[in-house]
Amino acid sequence: MSLNSSVTDEYQNRLARLLVSHPRWSMIIAILVCIASSLGVGKLQFSDDYRVYLGDNNPQLQAFEALEQVYSKHYNVLIVLAPKTGSVFSASVLAAVEQLTESSWQTPFSTRVDSLSNFQHMYADGDDIFVADLVPEAVGLTAEKLATIRDIALSEPMLVRRLVSPSADVTGINISLLPPDGDLDANQKVVAYVRELVAKTELAYPDIEFYLTGMALHDNAFLEASVMDSKTLLPAMYLFVIVITGFLFRSWMGMLATTLVIVAASLSAMGLAGWFNIVLSTPSANAPVIITTLAVANTIHLLATFLRRYREGLDRRAAAKATLTFNMRPILITSATTAIGFLSMNFSDSPPFQDLGNIVAMGVVAAWFYALFLLVPLCQMIPQKAAALPRSYRWFWVGFADRVLARPMAMVVVIALLIPTIAFGISRIELNDNFIEYFDDRFDFRVHTDFVRDRLTGLDTLEYSLDSGETGGLYAPGYLSAVEAFANWFRAQPEVVHVASVTDVMKRLNRSFHRDDPNYHVIPDQRELAAQYLLLYEMSLPQGLDTTDQINLDKSASRFTVSLSNVSNAQLLDVEQRASIWIDTHAGDHFVAAASGPSLMFAHIAWNNIVSMLSGTSLALVLISACLIFALRSLPLGLLSLVPNIVPALMAFGLWGYLSGEVGLAISVVSAMTLGMIVDDTVHFLHRYREAIVTDGHKAREAIQSTFVEVGPALFSTSLALSGGFLILSFSGFSVNGDMALLTAMTLGLALVADFLLLPPLLLCS
Numbered sequence: 001m002s003l004n005s006s007v008t009d010e011y012q013n014r015l016a017r018l019l020v021s022h023p024r025w026s027m028i029i030a031i032l033v034c035i036a037s038s039l040g041v042g043k044l045q046f047s048d049d050y051r052v053y054l055g056d057n058n059p060q061l062q063a064f065e066a067l068e069q070v071y072s073k074h075y076n077v078l079i080v081l082a083p084k085t086g087s088v089f090s091a092s093v094l095a096a097v098e099q100l101t102e103s104s105w106q107t108p109f110s111t112r113v114d115s116l117s118n119f120q121h122m123y124a125d126g127d128d129i130f131v132a133d134l135v136p137e138a139v140g141l142t143a144e145k146l147a148t149i150r151d152i153a154l155s156e157p158m159l160v161r162r163l164v165s166p167s168a169d170v171t172g173i174n175i176s177l178l179p180p181d182g183d184l185d186a187n188q189k190v191v192a193y194v195r196e197l198v199a200k201t202e203l204a205y206p207d208i209e210f211y212l213t214g215m216a217l218h219d220n221a222f223l224e225a226s227v228m229d230s231k232t233l234l235p236a237m238y239l240f241v242i243v244i245t246g247f248l249f250r251s252w253m254g255m256l257a258t259t260l261v262i263v264a265a266s267l268s269a270m271g272l273a274g275w276f277n278i279v280l281s282t283p284s285a286n287a288p289v290i291i292t293t294l295a296v297a298n299t300i301h302l303l304a305t306f307l308r309r310y311r312e313g314l315d316r317r318a319a320a321k322a323t324l325t326f327n328m329r330p331i332l333i334t335s336a337t338t339a340i341g342f343l344s345m346n347f348s349d350s351p352p353f354q355d356l357g358n359i360v361a362m363g364v365v366a367a368w369f370y371a372l373f374l375l376v377p378l379c380q381m382i383p384q385k386a387a388a389l390p391r392s393y394r395w396f397w398v399g400f401a402d403r404v405l406a407r408p409m410a411m412v413v414v415i416a417l418l419i420p421t422i423a424f425g426i427s428r429i430e431l432n433d434n435f436i437e438y439f440d441d442r443f444d445f446r447v448h449t450d451f452v453r454d455r456l457t458g459l460d461t462l463e464y465s466l467d468s469g470e471t472g473g474l475y476a477p478g479y480l481s482a483v484e485a486f487a488n489w490f491r492a493q494p495e496v497v498h499v500a501s502v503t504d505v506m507k508r509l510n511r512s513f514h515r516d517d518p519n520y521h522v523i524p525d526q527r528e529l530a531a532q533y534l535l536l537y538e539m540s541l542p543q544g545l546d547t548t549d550q551i552n553l554d555k556s557a558s559r560f561t562v563s564l565s566n567v568s569n570a571q572l573l574d575v576e577q578r579a580s581i582w583i584d585t586h587a588g589d590h591f592v593a594a595a596s597g598p599s600l601m602f603a604h605i606a607w608n609n610i611v612s613m614l615s616g617t618s619l620a621l622v623l624i625s626a627c628l629i630f631a632l633r634s635l636p637l638g639l640l641s642l643v644p645n646i647v648p649a650l651m652a653f654g655l656w657g658y659l660s661g662e663v664g665l666a667i668s669v670v671s672a673m674t675l676g677m678i679v680d681d682t683v684h685f686l687h688r689y690r691e692a693i694v695t696d697g698h699k700a701r702e703a704i705q706s707t708f709v710e711v712g713p714a715l716f717s718t719s720l721a722l723s724g725g726f727l728i729l730s731f732s733g734f735s736v737n738g739d740m741a742l743l744t745a746m747t748l749g750l751a752l753v754a755d756f757l758l759l760p761p762l763l764l765c766s
Contacts, residue, residue, distance in 0.1 A: 015372075016324035020317055023377030030264065030373040037366070038267035040274030045184055047279045048223040050215070050435065050598065053605065053665070055351050060604050064596040067465045071559045072111065072549040074463065074598065077175040077194050079104070080211040080452050088116070088164065088171040089150040094138035096205045097171060103197055104175045105544075108189045112176035112544055116153060116163060120541055122508055124516045131540040158505075161457050161498040162563070170455045176549070177216060184279075191220045211448040213459065215598070218436065221445040225734035226285040228442070236728050237292045238262075244724065245296070245303070248717050254303050257378040261370045262295040268370075269363030273355070281352040283666070284359055286729065286737050291363030293725025294338060297680060297718040298331050298371040304714040306379045316380045324376060330687045333631040334680040335368035337624045341676020345669050347616025349608045353669050397708040401760065405701060408761035415758050423650040425657030432569045433606040433664035434460070435598065442733040457563050458497045460572060460599040462579070464560040465552075466591040474555040475530040480506055480523045482590035483558065489582055495564045495575050502550055502558035509533040531555075560593070569603040569664075576600060602665070609668040617672040621646075624679055632686050640762060641682045644754035648678050652747040666740035674744050677722065678751035681715045685755055689763065704760045712756075719752035 019026050054061040068074060079100060083093050098117040105113055117135040124130075135141075135149060150168060153159050164171045175194070179186035198210045238259070245258045266288040278284070305326050309319035342364065345357025404411065436459060439446040453459060466486075468479045480503055487501040507521050513533060514520035524530040534555075538547055550559045564575065576595045583593060621642075629638030649671045656663070688711045692703035726748065729741035 012328045013325070016321060016328060019324060019372060019376050020321045020380070023380050026373045026377045030370055033369070033373075034264045034268055037275070038271035040271035040276075041267065043274035043277070044270065045279050046223065046226065046285065047184055047281055048187055048219040050219055050222070052279070052281050053350050053352055054601055055349060058349065058601065058605070060596060060601040063594060064463065064598070064601065067463055067559070067596055070465060070552050070557070072176060073178050074461075075177045075179065075216060076214040077104075077107065077177065077190065077212065077216045078214040078452065079173040079175070079194070079198060080170060080213070080448070080456055081172070082170045082209045082211065082451075082455065084207050084209060087150070087168045089146050089153070089168055091138055091141050091146065092205065093171070093208060094135050094141065094146075094149075096201060096208055097173060098135060098138045099204075100173050100197070100201055103201075104173060104194075107175050107177070107193050107197075109177045109179045109186060110175050111178045112549065113173065114163065114176075114545075115173040116149075116159070116171055118545065119153075119156075119159060119163070120545060121152060122512045122537070124512050124514075126515070129512055129536070131537065158500065162500065165456050170452075172452075172456055175214075187216055187219050188223070190216050211451050213445065213449040213452050217445045217448070221439050221443050222282045222734075224443060224445075225439065225732070225737075226280070226282045229282075229286055229289070229729075229732050229734065229737065233286070233289055233728055233732060234292070237289050237725055240724055240728060241292060241296055241721070244717070244721055245300070248300070248713075249303055249307055253378065253381065254307070257375045258296065258299045258303070260378070261299050261367060261375050262292045264370045264374065265295045265363050265367035266291045268366040269359050272362045272366075273359045276358075278355050278359065281355065282734055283352040283736055283740075284355040286732070287356055287359040287363065289725070289729050290356075290360050291367065293722055293729075294360070294364055294677070295367035295371075296721040296725070298335065298367055299375055300718045300721060301327050301331060301684065301711075301714045302371055302375055303379070304717065306376075320376050320380050323379070324372075329631060330684045331368060331371065333627055333687075334683050335364050337627050337679045337683070338676040339364045340620050340623050340627070341673055341679075344616035344620035344672040344675075345613075347612050347619075347672070348669055349605060349612050350665060353609075353666075357669075357673070397712045398705050400712070400756075401705040401708040404757060404760050405704060405764055408764045411757060411761045412765060415754075419647055419651060423654040425654035426650070428657040428661050429653070429663050430568075430570060430661060431606045431610075431664070432662040433602050434566075434568070435602040436460075438735050440733045440735065453566050458565045460564045460567055461597045462562040462564070462572075462576060462595045462600060463597040464562075464593040464595055465557050466560050466593045467557040468591050469556065471554045471556050472527075472531070474502065474551060474558055475527045475534070476590075477523060477525055477527060477530070479590045480530065482587045483560065484523055486560070486579075486582065486587060489586075490562050490579070493575060493578070495567050495571055496562055497565050498563040500550070500559075500561040500563075502560075505537070505547070505550075506530060506533070509537055557591075564599075569606065572599060572603045606664050606668060609665055610663075613668050613672055617675065620672050620675050624676060628679065628683065628686075631683055632690055634690065636766075637686055637690065640766065641679070641686055641759075643762065644682055644751065644759045645675065645679050647754050647758070648747050648750035649674060651750050652743055655746060656743055660739075664736070664739070666736040667743055670740055670743045670747065673740075674747040674751075677744075678748060681719060681751060681755045682759065684711045684715060685759060700764050704763060708760075715752065715755065719748055723748045723752075 051061060081093060081096060097115050101113055101115040101117045117133060119134040120131050121134040122131045134152060153164050160166055177190060194212060198212060202210055241258060241262060242255055245255045269287060269291055302323055306319050306323040309322045314322060339361040342357040342361040346354045348354050436449055441447050449459060466483055468474060473479055483501055484503040487499045487503060490496050490499045503523060506523060510524045511521040524533060579595060625638060625642060628641050629635055632638050685707055688707040689703050692698045692706045698706055723745045726741040726745035730738045730745060732738040
């Protein structure tokens with residue numbers, strides 16, 4: 001190892017001499033690299049499709065897309081009308097519904113529009129059967145006709161809790177969409193048109209409140225979250241960096257150099273993402289905020305060392321050389337471990353987090369490069385002589401070390417007792433990942449969706465394709481009876497608000513063909529009758545309102561949709577499991593089916609992601625351990641360093657269990673992501689400690705005191721910068737980013753506590 005170490009040291013010394021001897025050339029190289037890499041920014045694209053979170057190989061997504069290929073795509077806009085007073089069954093409200101329904105057909109990529117006004121009502125008049133719009137013309141409807149429409153609508157299971165509330169105070173217009181694959185701007189066109197349409201309608205009908213929700217609005221909220229964060233959090237992050245570096249170093253050149261490094265690192269990382277054709281999503285679009293936070297760490301260590309040497313009397317060139325000699329190895333190792341932590345996010349089942357990990361890893365490497373090739377040369381241009389360090393500076397850190405080491409074994413015992421107490425909170429954590437609640441009430445989508453869930457219908461759905469296994473099997477009385485029993489079972493479940501089943505159509509047809517006799521509102525008892533009824537019904541439907549969204553072409557299967565109230569992941573998965581048991585027990589001879597749908601996909605992905613990230617975290621731990629052993633040139637120190645690096649994550653998740661109790665998609669990547677970051681302080685601390693032992697000849701207590709004096713301020717400052725940066729990101733209205741950032745900030749804060757209060761006593765006791 002000594003031979004390898006000497007060779008490594010020789011390369012480091014050569015690089016340090018080149019950087020110090022040729023600062024202008026170093027900066028020119030840095031500028032050229034920055035320009036070349038950042039040109040890729042123009043190639044970046046953004047996707048607001050929720051499916052990007054799932055990945056092409058996600059089994060739940062594959063099942064859902066197979067269902068959509070048979071029927072229609074589950075992509076929509078739901079316009080909800082709520083009159084400020086009275087019922088929706090008034091001439092003015094129905095006129096607004098009629099007007100919006102007609103205009104909604106012009107929505108880009110629309111394939112179908114469903115509402116009260118164009119609901120295909122079937123009724124008998126003697127021996128004749130008629131199928132017509134429920135509301136033919138709203139203007140001029142008499143009170144008697146309005147009452148009739150109300151009675152029909154509120155007795156129709158295809159409408160109640162889907163397009164009209166049971167209390168008749170809210171109604172909806174559903175626009176089905178089929179945007180083209182690959183058009184990343186398609187959804188924005190849809191949302192822009194619908195919002196403009198609703199805005200015009202609001203002016204004409206001031207007594208009605210309008211709400212917009214649906215999958216198109218949900219996906220658009222991803223874009224809005226990214227734009228909001230880039231407008232607020234990124235500037236706040238830059239301001240925080242400027243303030244903290246100005247406060248710590250009181251040097252305008254230090255602030256300028258730091259700002260240039262973080263800007264260059266962010267530009268290079270995002271540019272490389274463009275060159276690699278990475279499509280941004282809301283999590284990965286926040287990579288610049290994370291890169292900015294991480295880039296500050298290296299700059300603080302280099303600036304702190306440079307200014308300390310400079311204030312001790314060295315000239316600028318000698319101070320720069322001493323800075324590189326002291327920090328070259330630790331910042332290389334910390335950059336490597338941080339990059340490893342983020343690269344381990346490639347084990348995630350969610351592509352946006354893979355992209356985030358890769359972009360930030362590139363940013364970490366870029367930050368290391370610019371810290372050496374840009375920051376150090378700029379430091380040599382500091383014009384004024386810095387003031388000497390006050391004596392109190394050393395006294396404070398020596399005194400702090402003495403207090404920590406006063407009773408080392410007692411300190412270890414106290415912390416050893418605190419760790420399991422706090423970590424016990426992990427047992428309180430449960431998985432919950434409601435994709436609608438990714439957004440807080442700063443987003444119109446969340447406010448409008450909460451209103452719709454409370455007043456009209458549930459937006460969490462389970463989708464089934466009930467396959468009879470034979471062509472025309474849909475008409476079989478046994479099949480229809482099993483489907484009807486399945487629908488009735490679901491309607492009896494407390495979590496369910498609406499069930500859409502082909503049997504509702506078949507029962508209505510059977511009644512109508514028997515002169516609207518309510519005794520015949522049952523499944524047809526003959527296969528041939530069911531086939532004839534459905535054929536005549538399909539022939540009478542207008543274009544765009546056919547049954548292909550519910551029945552497949554060869555009439556072997558039907559779509560079955562269950563809308564649920566606001567349920568947790570555990571509740572949704574429990575409903576799915578109960579339904580699966582019911583199918584196996586009662587319907588095995590008549591149809592086969594498996595649940596799918598967006599809500600179910602997100603319910604599964606958090607757990608799948610945790611399982612996959614266990615492998616990523618384990619691999620990252622092994623690689624980071626190897627880096628630490630190499631960096632510290634000591635197997636015992638390398639293994640000892642794992643203690644203060646594993647403990648913070650355990651305690652942070654424990655605290656999260658006490659404070660929140662829920663984890664989702666974003667939280668599942670935190671342990672791997674933070675592992676590489678929290679190692680940074682340990683590396684700098686142990687690197688200096690070993691140098692004090694081996695090079696300076698200090699005993700353990702003196703070496704710890706020297707370590708606190710040399711690197712204590714920088715460690716405190718970097719932890720403050722990192723925690724502060726992630727705390728800023730935690731203010732994101734998008735919980736995937738906000739929760740991830742808050743737990744990361746907690747982990748980083750606890751890591752500093754472990755390095756300052758646990759690691760020194762462990763070193764002394766060992």
